[in-house]
Amino acid sequence: MIIILKEDANAEKVALLKGKLRSLGFDIHESQGQRQRLLGLVGDTSILEPDDLMANDVVADVKRVQEPYKKANRKMHPEDTVLDIGGHKIGGGHFQVIAGPCSIETKEQITEVAQDVKNSGAHLLRGGAFKPRTSPYSFQGLANNGLKLLLSAKEATGLPVVTEIMTPEHLLLFDDVDIVQVGARNMQNFQLLKALGKTHKTVLLKRGLANTLEELVMSAEYIMAGGNENVILCERGIRTFETSMRNTLDISAIPMLKSMTHLPVIVDPSHAAGIRWMVPSLAKAAVAAGADGLMIEVHNDPENALCDGPQSLTPEQFDKLMAELRPEVEFFGKTMD
Amino acid sequence: MIIILKEDANAEKVALLKGKLRSLGFDIHESQGQRQRLLGLVGDTSILEPDDLMANDVVADVKRVQEPYKKANRKMHPEDTVLDIGGHKIGGGHFQVIAGPCSIETKEQITEVAQDVKNSGAHLLRGGAFKPRTSPYSFQGLANNGLKLLLSAKEATGLPVVTEIMTPEHLLLFDDVDIVQVGARNMQNFQLLKALGKTHKTVLLKRGLANTLEELVMSAEYIMAGGNENVILCERGIRTFETSMRNTLDISAIPMLKSMTHLPVIVDPSHAAGIRWMVPSLAKAAVAAGADGLMIEVHNDPENALCDGPQSLTPEQFDKLMAELRPEVEFFGKTMD
Amino acid sequence: MIIILKEDANAEKVALLKGKLRSLGFDIHESQGQRQRLLGLVGDTSILEPDDLMANDVVADVKRVQEPYKKANRKMHPEDTVLDIGGHKIGGGHFQVIAGPCSIETKEQITEVAQDVKNSGAHLLRGGAFKPRTSPYSFQGLANNGLKLLLSAKEATGLPVVTEIMTPEHLLLFDDVDIVQVGARNMQNFQLLKALGKTHKTVLLKRGLANTLEELVMSAEYIMAGGNENVILCERGIRTFETSMRNTLDISAIPMLKSMTHLPVIVDPSHAAGIRWMVPSLAKAAVAAGADGLMIEVHNDPENALCDGPQSLTPEQFDKLMAELRPEVEFFGKTMD
């Protein structure tokens, strides 16, 4: 971390600042330019916030040189992390497709869709039981009953399951869930992240609608700092000024996150677009950009879905897409097993 | 709500859609243009999500005519809501200043600042015990101990207190807190909002960094739908492309929120700017735009603050600002009592 | 276009509004709901701005049903437009790579790079003579001399050339330029668009940093309304909150623009990322998402480039990328000839 002092910085205050930094365990390397004076800090600067240093009257600016994340940092762990979800690997050349409805509605619905997506080659089943909705008057999900239906579909098909958690109090209900999803609106629900850090469950962490990639990685770091390194990052579209679709898929997030971290990175083209016909294009782009997997919404009756119908593929559309994705994944040198 | 059908909409499917809408209790008023056919829904459309209707193959577009919020809606409650916090009113011409440090650090710090801001004319004390920080390695607040220190400062000065809650599990610790703050990152933590809706505590709800005003009001609606109508809305700056300050204060939010709802609207210029010297200008602008109050960070030693020092005023700076705000509040016809 | 009247609309004023709309040539189809009254306009509503109608006191809201663009609209022209640039086709299954330096610097530089990119399989040469730079103190391009160097490289290699125009006054210098580029900052320089609409030159129109896709198409419509239908649209990254790269490539723009219009759509991954190592990933994603071409910066000495060096590939890196793109373009069923 480099601290740029103000030109007219009071010498006494600078001495106090240096004393405080040394007491925090940092070595200080000074540099005096014609107009600027710099303090270079040597030590683990991840405990420092540039903003907090800016509060000091003698500080003109602060520049981080090292990343503020450690456990998620690829520099500390150059190899790709490969996670195993019920026998299916993701990361390090292993590509996975997670598919299923936005919301779990009935036993028939979730079991049928599970069977359909399994037949088309998906290895993981998604389905929401607790639904974050903007309006308190919208369908909020089947809650615990939804979880039970999801687990019965898991039993019926053998597919490991992914579902969203909204509060730490619900954790005890998630024992048999294979991947616990943290939704975009909860990306910085730090109490939830800390609670997940104390478990050993694989966490699928979605990027917030207006969060930077560094903020996403810092949220992963919350989970990992607690001892749980089983984290999958998910790009699901960001909020932009565009009005012709729901969100804007940030395709660049894939190579950038893979450069910053060693964690698997997947893409949710369904929430990114919010429009059914766009899903295949975005899914193919994600494969080409190097994603480790996809999460795709599939519903057996999208027109009557209780949630997010406009972006759900029918099982037939999903089957066709899988037939196109399989050779593409191979073309780009990955395996889908 | 107006549903615009596709030009080539299948007649059978349209009939199905109409049947479904009628079964939800809506009357349908049809209109046939040269090219477009419209369905106007009559009934309580707050239970419908336009996106869900868009899933239907025959639907080209959906337009809301009525607002999706009810209890917060000024149309349903034309008078300003006036809340009473320990004898101090806010809303309806009553203006309040909430002041104090970002984080509670020591008994001396919080009590001294409390006494200082009281002397300067603030009627409510703020201070954070649970701190949402981007990094797990940053100071996370004194937690329960911090709350105790805050309550001792309340006892010492008689000032009602405002502090942030981060998870429903902590609610039982907030019994003696006068205003429970929901931070920007938790504006759509719906489980937390639902839990607060079951209490009678006054909730200060901050706008998320990239949320629309309607989304903010819908989050207030979550609390109010649960039975708790004691909600204060707070604009605290939104994320924009600007890099010279931390956030961008959305001053237009004040008149717009007061037009949409009957709830008190306050402004936090400290978090909006993130820079000490800008706070007075923004505070004055907020008064002129019609805000019902301000929340201002004050620290007795900002350079050594454990959090958000750059934006904290010293007690002397705060005292000077209050001397300028008092006549301005009067100039604009409000009382600060 | 549907006009939603206010509930309490004054009957006389509504009559005046209807008279005015009829005098503009519209038929009006009315619909009276329980609470809302709607006016459906039948006619060419592209001459109406919803905002202008909103000025009327009796109007609650206005909703466009038909797109405001006509000549660019795929509905009016279902087939892909295929343009021929010096014998090389783009659009309708024909894929082109445009390559070259950001700025033309010397005769050797531009001719060498031209030869290199030709050898690697690019069919069009790019190079900037007039450079839009944020600072008046930055290198502004070689201007007319730069154009001459570019044309000499065209002569030496036979490659058609693409270069940026910044003001209508320069048009007379562009006689021998094959594709005239309108940069992101000039996307809504309407006088320039109108001037280009009166020529027959192919125009490469870049999306503005914070413009919607409809605004981009409306700018194309300016050119086409003038009589020049030779327009190529280019997505080059939008401004977002992300700080780890220069811009954010909007990959969804490709399928969406191709659905809205019949024009060729290309992608500039170099400006989108602003970072050399990201260019190949983004280029591949663009191919997979259905782009009709790419524009890639190549410099023979990026470290000493006068402009945009960080994102320029070396000729060797470009050659490697072309070797990877060629089979991918084929995989997705297009030809690169």
Added chain:
Amino acid sequence: MIIILKEDANAEKVALLKGKLRSLGFDIHESQGQRQRLLGLVGDTSILEPDDLMANDVVADVKRVQEPYKKANRKMHPEDTVLDIGGHKIGGGHFQVIAGPCSIETKEQITEVAQDVKNSGAHLLRGGAFKPRTSPYSFQGLANNGLKLLLSAKEATGLPVVTEIMTPEHLLLFDDVDIVQVGARNMQNFQLLKALGKTHKTVLLKRGLANTLEELVMSAEYIMAGGNENVILCERGIRTFETSMRNTLDISAIPMLKSMTHLPVIVDPSHAAGIRWMVPSLAKAAVAAGADGLMIEVHNDPENALCDGPQSLTPEQFDKLMAELRPEVEFFGKTMD
């Protein structure tokens, strides 16, 4: 400017970079930390673009210490610039209101509105003759005829006039215009800025919809670098995610621009809100935040305005607002003469 070298930077390449920088006239002050090596540049770094330096393989990061603007910089010119427009001062405690219609429509309209706003106390008249419209099919302004009508209103009322220029070719028509406006969409039309830099006309430069304040100041610097220091900056709302109003007024821009530069800063609340009833609140907030003036749209028949009617005040509404603004301007210690 501080250049942070990569940890593994090749010594030979670093030597080359240093040689190049020295040949550009910079002194280099080196600093070797435990892991980082820094080069501090001493000299006029406004000619350097951080991005261009980033192209160099040995460079990890670049940090500007001095602002890239010079003539506009308050550090170089600590006193407020005060401009005199036909006998009316703006800046340095002098507050001006510019009022008039969005578009000039007829001689009666512009002359009547001019007389009305003069009677209410405005000292400058606005009116658009060349209109930047998103659609080529929308009303484009009366062009040269509009200018003539504006100048006849100037003659009739004695009010100096403000009107927008869209291309350098039109400059010769603007001889008798007192203030030439550069619209938001042309803020980075650098050829236009350069052309204005060669004149002595006062330029009102509007901030682009998604531009940073530094970019706005750099555009002012383009005009000033050409020799014309008569520049007024105008905040007119930025594009955000908010949908309930047209744009979002960035009130913080006022204190920040006044800290960065010595130029007058005015606010256009009409374009910022796009909604008539919000204009007074925003105007008052702008005064409180320290603006040097306001630009307000007034139309004698807003419902039939050819452009921007929804945000135009009637002469009566404007008169009422002026009656409220006058004492507020005095309250904040400025004069409106």
